[in-house]
Amino acid sequence: MGLFDRLFGRKDKAKEEVPVLEEHHEEQVVEEVAHDIEQHHDEGEVGQDVAELRDETPTEPVVEVVEVKEAISEAGTDISTDLTQDFMSEHKVVEEIATVPVNDVESAYKQSGANEAGLQLEPESEEEKYQRTLKKTRTGFGAKLNEFFANFRSVDEDFFEELEELLITSDVGVQVASHLTEELRYEARLENAKKPETLRRLIIEKLVDIYEKDGRFSEQIAFQDGLTVMLFVGVNGVGKTTSIGKLAYRYKEAGKKVMLVAADTFRAGAVAQLVEWGRRVDVPVVTGPEKSDPASVVFDGMERALAEQVDILLIDTAGRLQNKDNLMAELEKIGRIIKRSLPNAPHETLLALDASTGQNALVQAKEFSKITPLTGLVLTKLDGTARGGVVLAIRQELDIPVKLIGFGEKIDDIGEFHSESFMRGLLEGLV
Template sequence: MALFDRLFGTKPDEAVDQSVLFEQGEEDAAIDPEWDRLSQDAILEEDEKEAGKVVSSMLEKPEQEAQKQRTMDIMERYYAEKAALAARVKEAQESGQDISIQTKEVVESVSTEEPVLPQESEQEKYERSLEKTRKGFGERLNEFFANFRSVDEDFFEELEELLILSDVGVQVASTLTEDLRYEAKLQKAKKASDLQRVILEKLVNIYEKDGRFNEEINMQAGLTVMLFVGVNGVGKTTSIGKLAYKYRQAGKKVMLVAADTFRAGAVAQLAEWGRRVEVPVVMGPEKSDPASVVFDGMEKALAENVDILMIDTAGRLQNKDNLMAELEKIGRIVKRVLPDAPHETLLAVDASTGQNALVQAKEFSKITPLTGLVLTKIDGTARGGVVLAIRQELDIPVKFIGFGEKIDDIGEFSSEEFMRGLLEGLI
């Protein structure tokens, strides 16, 4: 079954004709009398399963809503207490009181510890982090259909512009609009609303392509080496730290390598993440050769039977030639120690930069072969459609997605959860 049908089901007119099945059943029963009893048992069993799903769904929804409300109540109390603390400290400052004593009294009377929130499921994280993208796209789409009553050339031109503004990319917008022109003629569509479902179905099909998503992480039986690239500021080092925490929680032995040696801040940031998640970090002297630090990290990881080694590299895309030479040298060193490594070369891109993320993906793919993307900051932007553009133009799969700022707000990418989170409620 196609991805779109798995997510949103078939249209009513695409449902199987029950009368045809009934006639087929009569024919089969005439050949084998036992068929009728067996088929009826199968139908009853299937009906029971479907009924069970419906009941489970009905029971889950109130609980999900109650959980969301509890989360909101916790956060509201937390921020109210923080505001109260800030106000009382400010009042103490203005009145000339001893701040240290006053602050101690306030802290004792106001609990400002980070609240323990209910655990989110993976699906809930997708829904939360894609809310801005979904709402932005949904509002544009609803407004678009409200303005157009008929399907004409203006309809297709405006649709193409809407898709480009939604950061799905010029190529995706152009391809989808041309496909819709053909579909409209095929269906003899007269009203704009006739094509609403088709538009969303085409978007899903663009991501699905040949049905091979290549999202699985290339984990090895022994040491798995992951090389991370990306420009400064996209959340690359933070993603490495969160992934280190994720894998350590899963019982894996993890090690990090700080190979961005020319930027002291990058080394310090990775070292802090290592301390925070209790994972060792291999570092070299300031401005030392990145490849030599990587070599030390590879040797140490093999000697200590590490499961996952993550290498943080420089992101100076503006100095492309030097960066290319540096990454090529790192690649050679990695292969010298472990011939089939690196097993993943991952580009971190900031979803909030929209089409600029696509440009970065194009440039880095020229510098080094990429096996996947780490999509960061998706929760703070309405530009999640850029994933479709990267998939269409470069065919680089997303392998990890960052859901937010919490330490566990990262996960392995799922096409189905992403497309559901992107389009839920628009059909």
Template sequence: MGLFDRLFGKKEEPKIEEVVKEALENLDLSADNELALAEAEEVPQEEAEVESSEEAVFEEEEIQVTVEESTDSEPVVEVQQEEVPEEENTELLETVEENSSEVLEAETPQAEETVQEKYDRSLKKTRTGFGARLNAFFANFRSVDEEFFEELEELLIMSDVGVQVASNLTEELRYEAKLENAKKPDALRRVIIEKLVELYEKDGNYDESIHFQDGLTVMLFVGVNGVGKTTSIGKLANRYKQAGKKVMLVAADTFRAGAVAQLAEWGRRVDVPVVTGPEKADPASVVFDGMERAVAEGIDILMIDTAGRLQNKNNLMAELEKIGRIIKRVVPEAPHETFLALDASTGQNALVQAKEFSKITPLTGIVLTKIDGTARGGVVLAIREELNIPVKLIGFGEKIDDIGEFNSENFMKGLLEGLI
């Protein structure tokens, strides 16, 4: 079963018992009630009087028995309750209500978000924007013609899925429209969504898993300044430590004192060691110290933060190459992952950054940040189509636990849910 069928395929038919139960619950019994009411009105008045007199006798006997029982029991001492003024009584009730509500809030902790709920929340802006444009598009067209396809291609480009994706998808839809002899735009709505899912699925090989090692796993993080690279490292450090791993960080962006201080603060916050060097120190020397310490101390995961001066591409390339050689000097098969951090809110600019960094250093995956604050989540499709670099980590928001491993099914469901 393909990804599209798993996400938007036919729902399971309800069991016959559930259908019968629902039918009985919704059955209109008003006619039966009216018939019963008519029969009740036809009962002779004498019978009604007899029934009422019998009820009265029964109630009288019951009252008498109750009085006898109370006489035989112990005497009851009446305590006269002081009347509370109405204002004081109102204040007392308000106080009780406030206290009870505080206790209720304290006893009812907020339910933790599921992974799918995080995807749905963080992709809300993207889904709403794309869905609104798509719905408006279908409302404006009454027939499938060349103008329809041109407008559709423009809509897809505006949704940040990329020029290449928009062009390829439009051509495929032209072919599908001829094949199916589709005359109405709504006939192509499901096909558009299906093609978007197939585009990401490709050959079914996502390669989204992170390559953790039995011993030390070395992760190298690259990306321009301000995309959330250091913050992502800090959140991941907390995530892995909570999972019982021994984590260490390396502050190799030595040319920015703020970057070193920020990573050191994350280390203090999540209680993991951070390897730093003197200001303006050679980044490779700091990485070497970190690698040696990680091996000596039996660290499970070592995460290395690097500079992001893409404007000095030649210098950055030389720096990253040197860092790579130093890492391999200590652990020949490392780094096991080289992650590029991209800010989703930059849209197509993120795609440009991905292209440039892929020229500088081999990338194994992408960390997509700030997806919750943008309507440009479609850039994931552009990255997948044009660069074939898998998104492996995704940031859902500002909380310390708002980061996780990327799941394409959850992402596509969160992106396209409700459009079909």
């Protein structure tokens, strides 16, 4: 069964018809409902319920106000002052909450992991994280697609040209947009499609087929029985170091022994940031003197990880893409040092990409793939952008799988990438 079939049902399957009630059964249901309404009305149950509520409402305070005043007077000013401060504090909180829009309050509660009652919410499932993360992309693409279909009454050349432009501006990439449009032209002629709406499902189907490619996704992290070495590359500011910190937390929570290596020695801020993440998630960080040789820091990290029987070693490196020759030489040297300690390592070389940069992320992936062999991609900041379509472009134009995805700002907002969850989150509601 293909990816589209698993996501949305069989391609050749027509929309399921809504079951129609048999005539005699429908009449019976209507009669039963009418009888119940009439019976409740006759017995005056609605009015009775309201009356009971009124009877149960207390009409007098449990404690007399005079008694409270006397108690405060006897106790002195301290209690009175405390009560006044408490009242003012609570009153201020109520005022502040009243001025916050409902959506913002709900969002704040979700971010804090608590509900309105202050109780801890159930952790988000991975499916829910995909839905939340891809909301901007899904709604943006859906709105564009709906507007596009509303503007056309017939399938002609203008239809296909504007569709191609829409796909390009949705960051699915020029190659994907051109390929899909050409296939749709062929299908429209084959099926003699006259109305644009008949091609809606076919467009989504083609997008899924383009992503499915040969059916091999290679998304799993290559964990080893002993030490697993993961080398991270990427330009500054894409969320590389933050992703490493979150992964350290994720793997430690899974019971793994984790260690970090700060090999971006030419940028002091990068080392400090990784050290702070190590402190935050309580995992050791191997560092070296400022401006020291990155390969020497990696050597120390490898030796220590093997000696201490670490399960997962995460190595942060520099991302100076503007100086490709120096970066290539540096990464090659790091690779040789790693292999000297562990011949089959690194087991993953992962490029961090900022999804919010759209097609620029695709350009970075192409450039880095020329500098060093990449086993996978880490897609960051996807929750804050409508440019999730870049994943389709990456899949079509590069033979590099997305292996990790960032879901947001929280410490556990990172996870393994799953094609089906991603495509469902991206396209659900459009078919």
